[in-house]
Amino acid sequence: MTEEVVTIEDHRHAGSGGAARAGTDRPSYYVTTPIYYPSGRLHIGHAYTTVAADFVVRYKRLCGYDARLLTGTDEHSQKIERAARKEGLGPQEFVDRAFEEITRLWDVLDISYDDFIRTTEPRHKRAVQEMFSIAFRQGDIYKGAYEGWYCTECESFFLERQLAGGKCPDCGRPVEWLTEEAYFFRLSRYQDRLLRHIEEHPEFIQPVSRRNEMVSFINSGLQDLCVTRSSFTWGIKVPFDPKHVIYVWFDALSNYITAINYGRNDGFFERYWPADVHLVGKEIVRFHSIIWPIILMSMGLPLPRQVFGHGWLVLEGEKISKSKGNVIDPVILVEKYGLDPVRYFLLRELPFGADGNYSEEALVRRSNTELANDLGNLLSRTVAMVERFTGGKVPVPDDTAGDGRPLREAAATAFRQYTEHFAALELADAIGAVLGLVGRANKYIEDKSPWDLAKDPSKEKELGNVLYDLLETLRLSAVLLSPALTRAPGEILRQLGFADGLAGAKLPEAATFGLLPPGRRVRRGAPLFPRIEFEETPFEGPTGGGPAAGKGPAGQLSTGGCPGARPETAAPSTAPVATAAPAAPEAPPAAPAAPEAPPATPGAAQAPGDRLAFEDFQRVDLRVARVLEAARVPRTDKLLRLRIRIGGSERWIVAGIAAHYSPEQVAGKDIVVVANLEPATIRGERSEGMLLAAVHGDEMALVVPERDVPVGAKVR
């Protein structure tokens, strides 16, 4: 049996819900996003769910699965009816327009969905009516009258005790008391069965914290659910009582099976159901882990294997949402920074499952540190060394050189961690495992100094091994990052001599260390991730900088009074795990050059004769710090980035000392820093402190403790 080659491109818009596709000998995998309300423009929060789902499905394809991603739009409801009316459009016209816009957005973000379901499509309507009739026939749906607190925005009824200060517990808006004839779904009948299912399948609701919430919600008693409305008409009619329309959650949740031909008996449904994972935001976990399973139980269908509730992207402490008016337009971000940095940020910045801050500065920092400094730099310096030392050809590795080849081991560990994190949907950590390997490879260059090995003919084999292992690390990193980044991995592989980029790569085979054929010609290309200048901070001196004037984040749509994050004061993002930003390999220590700006030490800006109050001086927190690693800031002659330790904590500072000190000269030194300086962004690098140096004319000398003292000691 020949294995079908799965390329990423094959799956873009591969058709919708048609007959079973080729490749059915492969195991199937089915992942879904929520279907989005097309009532307003989608924003970065919606992009977050969708990019995550795309990451998962691309990974599964890379592992050889017949993996399917479904997304779509939730087009019925009173809310849509109203939004259309406001724009002078009929609801169908309104949702058609939104559909065009949303599919354009997914194209911009390279979302490789296999099908897009719209709840206004005949295939969906027909199946929903059928499902409703089945539930009615077996007594799970009955007619009654509903009274309750209703939130129009969330289209949810609430019990008195569920309200938050008399308002909607989900969106905080006022609720109204409603009574109407309606059909009800007997959730109560299935309560015990559902609880049992959750107990027996600990993986069903994830993360665990959400499962616990759901269990206590169910234990508090499930009320039967109102599943129709008669006060508006924009919905799917109850087939046997057409003055009622099927209420949004019954309609919406069903999309996950109507899109895969539920009820058509053509084998397609059986191939993909049950879904492997429904990815949803945390506020809709309840619908997916209570109502949806009960609908399925009523239909006699198996339950999805997992409902995963991810956290929210928040801006200044508030969920980014249309109703809060603080939305960020992903299209503008992509135009400004490119697609890979935006996807990378979304996937890497917040632990999947937890809330996390959105800030444009964090996006730029992620791109500059991990993509440009770590990954991009590893590629450019490795290819440059291969060109210079082995004639541009992949060297032949040779185990007899006896140098241990530690990157082999590191690569195996990284791949294992990557796989384990993926299995738990720890998406940010899966990427972190790859970046850890990239950091290790950069450090390996420093340790091995290939440019020194090249000078010694007896070290030829060792040099060959070092370069080969660096190239292999890059190849593997590109493959492992390919589900996350849709552009750079192909380019990395092209530079390594794979003309077809990623075509045919498959895990776990592609993770075998040593697949790169020796003798292949590498090709130097344009920088993979040009550094992004986020905010040109006025250069205030070589040893640090003051905060720049804040500029609103790019891509923010109408803010409705919600101010943009001030870059320097934005809440700290989940810590960027920046590994060493390596210096150019062959670069000798820079010859002293005249600094472009006069060096500043504390007090240097003060006019002679000015007196500093002692209390003022006491506010300056001077500490002994150890430089753990140092690297040049690319494209400047003046700046070094230093990772320093002060007491038990670490941070990065940017110092204007590169004309006087090479990274090697400062690494390992104990220096004195101002530890409580306002953080600043200098040339796109965050600096959290300033070192002290004595300056005289063209000379500079670092201030260092005269003898050994513990790192973190106070300087007075």
Ligand code: MSP
């Ligand atoms: N139509 C329903 C879902 C029905 S699924 C059967 C819906 N639509 S939505 O457009 O309001 O939201 C869709 C998804 O976007 C949700 O999972 C929601 O959590 C996600 N996000 C919207 N804003 C978000 C953030 N700020 N951050 C992360 N995700 C957020 O709900």
